[in-house]
Amino acid sequence: MGWAEKRTGIAFAIALFAALAAPDAYAANGAYAVDAADISEVGSCKVESWMSVATNTDFSAVANPSCVVNPFTPIELSLNTNRARSDGEWSTTLSPKAKTNFVPTGIGRWGFSAYAGGSFDAATGENLSAFAVIPATYRLSETMRINLNGGWLWDRTVDRHYLTYGIGFDWKFTDTLQWTIEAFGQAGASDTPSVVQPRFQTGVRYRPNEIFSVDVIYGRNITGENANWITLGTTIRFPVEGAQPEHRRTGHL
Template sequence: MGIRAGHIRIAAAAIILTGLPAGAARAANGAYAVDAADISETGSCKVESWMQAATNTDFSMVANPSCVVDPFKLKPVELSMLSNEARSGGDWSTTFAPKAKMNLEPTGVGKLGFSFSAGGQFDALTGQNQTVFATIPATFRLSEVTRINLNGGWLWDRTVDRHYFTYGIGFDWKFTDTLQWTIEGYGQAGQSDTPSVVRPRFQTGVRYRPNEIFSVDLIYGHNITGENANWITLGTTIRFPVPGGRPARERTGHL
């Protein structure tokens, strides 16, 4: 019965990840740009979604379902499919971004943990592969309620055939039982004909998480794409129980 339930859960994950509309790639850790090294427990799933509005009238609606699977009993892998319906400069686009993430070294208080993630971004209408990316997210937990996240990686923008080094640093502080504050800086370095593409970006936000199942984020700052506009983001996350009925949560720590 346990094996059958596991197969059913893996199949459900595949349906979730392939049956949703298209999306965009530059996202991690929900609506935040800097990813943490942790992944949830095997069998858990979640759906992250957010809306973003910019001062230059650009707009974006994102859905990012993900599930953690371990079909070969080697290491758990988080599979996600981000979909993005966006308006930029008056034009609408739909893209999707599949991504896989594996934790290589668990995090802990006073210990550096890290993961590896990779994926790409595709145009939903044309099927054109727009970007390919790989990232190493690292997390150092200062305490059970504070952590520093570091990201370093590579991005290939195939639309202009340019390669970039991607980077990010973020700080999370869970200052009450239900509230968490995040501040982060991130960007990409390399040759570009558009200066804003390689200009560092910053944003900060607060997460309200009343229980293990649901959380909501309110974020203000700069998006990695678009012109020099300020963005406000409203996001939600819904987590689904792992086998046995326990709520989905990160492997280590309380954040």
């Protein structure tokens, strides 16, 4: 795998794993929480957005633009903006993230990347959390992969540290449809039991071309509130002109 392909991989992974880091916003692979180790082409950009509603009336609307730059090594920079309602209270959080890939993925072997960031209250500027995560991906074939995530989260609102974890499975079962199932969460002391209980999501992505995709997702306990969630998400990509299509660089997924 050449340097250009390594740079391609760095882009995609950075934005994805804000989910395990910020209790009120998840953003790994769009609205999914478990990140892959793959990334995109230097110079490419994308805008992920989604809306989620819960059975307890909680709500979340997210916009997550990201671009891949190469100041010294390929890095994807993203800014997750989340307007949310929880227990009747509205908030807006900003979660900047940066990610890089250091072992490319491939069929029959593990690939690894790393990212770090934090979240802030948009109204007050208060630092709400800080996090660091290692995503790992094992490609079973061109259409199936397993993603593992492990990391650290500092929830500054309660001044507690957590271990974060995630496991996910992606299967592209047609040329345009992909199924994802994942479990994730955070381990540590908490006064609210549901905060440290496992969280779950499963959904289908429809991707008719290299530019656009849409996701429909069911989730459980997504932000540690012990409710059911329905999410509708979209991704619009702005690939580098003349770059090789993503599915040809990293397999069909």
